Structure formats: C-alpha cells, structure tokens
Amino acid sequence: MARKKNITKDNLISWYMEFVLDNNHQPKSVYSFAKENNFEESGFYQFYGSFEVLEEAIFSEFFHHTIQVLQKSDDYQNYDARNKLLSFYFTFFEILTANRSYVVYALESVKKDLKKLKSLQSLRRNYTQFVEDLNIERIELKQETLEKVQNTSIKESSWMHLLITMKFWLDDVSPSFEKTDIFIEKSINARFDLMDIKPLKSIIDFGKFILKEKVNFN
Template sequence: MAKKKNTTEQDLIAFYMDYVLEHSEQPKSVYAFSKMNNFEESKFYEHFSTFETLEKGVFKAFLTNTLLVLEANEDYQKFDPRDKLLSFYFTFFENLTANRSYVVYALKQHKGSLKSLTVLTDLKAGFCNYIEHLDIETLDIKEDRLEKLQQRSLRETAWLQLLLTMKFWLDDTSASFMKTDIFIEKAVNTSFDLLDIKPLKSLIDFGKFIYKEKFSSH
C-alpha cells in the first residue's frame, strides 16, 4: 500500500489522539506510529520532534481553533474586552468538551498541578499573547519598567484564571457542564470588576486636585 503523501499537522494530531485513547499510552515509537497510520516517518518530523511536542501541539490547536471561530464572527469584532474574553472562554471550553476524553487523559496522566505541566506551555504562550492584544484598560504608568510589570501581572493572572477554570471543568459532573458555564461568567466578570480602574482614576484625579489647591494657595 502506497504511503500517504500529504500528512498534515492536523492529521498527526488526530492519529495521536485516537491512539492514546484506544491504548491509554503513547505509541512505542515514531516508526511504529507512522507505519500504523500509513505515512512516511519523515512526515512526522516535518511538524514535531517528539510525541511530547505533539502533545503540546494538541492544546495549541484547541487555542488556534478557538481564535479562528472568534475571528470569523463579525459580532465578536465589536465586543469590548470583557465580552471578547467571555466569548473566548465559552468557545475554548466547547473545544475542550468536544475532546474531553483526550483532555482528561492528557492532563490527569501527569502528576502535579496544571500550572507545572509542560504540555500546556504552548497554550500558555498563545493565550498570554491573546490577552496582551485584548486592549484591557490598565493604569497609565509613565515608566517602562512598571508598565511591563503591570502587563506581565495581567497576563499571569489571566493564565492562572484559565487554569482554575480548566480544573473546575475537569471536576465538573453537572449536565452539559452547566456549572462550568456559571463559573466562567462569574470569574470573568469578577476579574474585570477588580480591574475596573475608573474609581482609582477618579481618586487619583481628586488627589491631584487637593494637592494643587492646597499647595498652589501658598
């Protein structure tokens, strides 16, 4: 039988997910994996160096698919950052739910907290980049070092919130994961309420006014 010539990254991910769900373990080797799925071994290395990098690619693909769906939605383009992030969450977790058996396998086979899982490193990089380009309003700090620190804190906090939501979803036993939907809405709204800088801006402006009035009169 002739080998498949056009084996894509998506094909490899699908082959791998099917294999581990059927066997509850990684393939024994790239050679065995390629032979089983009838493609040239070299095709694997065009996209991934190891099965571990492929595993990272699975979670990156969940993110990529989510962003493609959102970017194709004209209404999404008009949303403010809060509604954009809510849309991201609901779409991302629809992707996870559609592949729940694999996600549970991939995350629960590793020991330790989700935060320490290397399989999520590509997902984190992509998600943090997404957060950075959401244009979430923060304090206007006229100092580069402090501004970078503020942006880093925002990205890390957003990433931690995503991990907490994934953990909640993994443990959710409600029908259609309705409790996760509620968790998402409350978590995202709460985080944006905490980020609301308008009261703080007003306080700073008031402080500037008091300072000006107090000291300009002397």
C-alpha cells in the same frame, strides 16, 4: 505493499489522539506509529520532533481553532475586552468539551498543578499574547518599569485564571458542564470589576486636585 500516505499535521494529531484513547498510553515509537497508520516515519519529523512536541501542538490547535471561530463573528469584532474574553472562554471550553476524553487523558495526572505540564506551554504563550492584544484598560503609570510589571501581572494572572477554570472543568460533573459556564461568567466578570480603574482614576484625580489646591487649606 500499499502505497504510503501523504500526511498533514491534522492527520498526525487525529491519529495520535485516537491511539492514546484506544490504548491509554503513547505509541511505543514513531516507527510503530507510522507503520500502523501507513506513512513514512520521516513524514512525522517534517512536523514534530517527538510525541511530546505533538502533544503541545494539540493544545495550541485548540487555541487557534477558538480564534478562527471567533473571527468569523461580526459581533465579536465590536465587543469590548470583557466580552471578547468571555466569548473566548465559552468557545474554547466548547472545543475542550468536544475533545474531553483526550483532554482528561492529557491533564488528569497533573491536574492538581497544571503549571507543570509541558504540553500547555504553547497554549500559555498564545493565550497571554491574546490577553495582551485585548488592550485591557489599565492605569497609566508613566513609568516604564512599573508599566511592564503591570502588563506582566495582568497576563500571568489571566493565565492562572485559565488554568483554574480548566481544573474546575475537569472536576465538573454537572449536565452539559453548566457549572463551568457559571464559573466562567462570574469569575471573569469579577476579575474585570476588580480591574475597573475608573473609581481608582477618580481617587487619583481628586488627590492631584487636593495637592494642587492645598494652599487653600492653609
């Protein structure tokens, strides 16, 4: 009997993706999956409790690989929030494209409502934390509850934007998915232009001035 393999998380992800693409369904059991790839069944559970947990980890790995690529760039470290987010999107969708057959398999059945897909839960947590860490400029409300609402709104709207972009990419049939690249650039620039608080700050400052000096109008 051949000696059982020592395995890693990357092994399991690679073997799993290969299996579902060859067969268009999950392995029948962890036992059969382990037997086919010559490793002990218990080795699987050292990393993942089920195939569903493994599927969730795949999208999380796409995120982490994106961050690793970005952090190798000296230019990225000096970007503002807008350009860091653009860089994330372009890199993330390059990675999705490199694994498009699997991503289509995983998302196609629920692409009309990706929010319901459990395998995106870890990606959601990672991505919304990434957005929070960008420190996108926001209005100083000086009220803790309102600031929490504002922070949550930015993170949740950013997550919805990522889902919408993934849906657009799934439907994109243009060469090299060039329409998705255009969608990314235009939509993110539009989001940041809408969130530009400088004009609003000016209005607020002017309003404060008027209130302070209103006696001069009497």
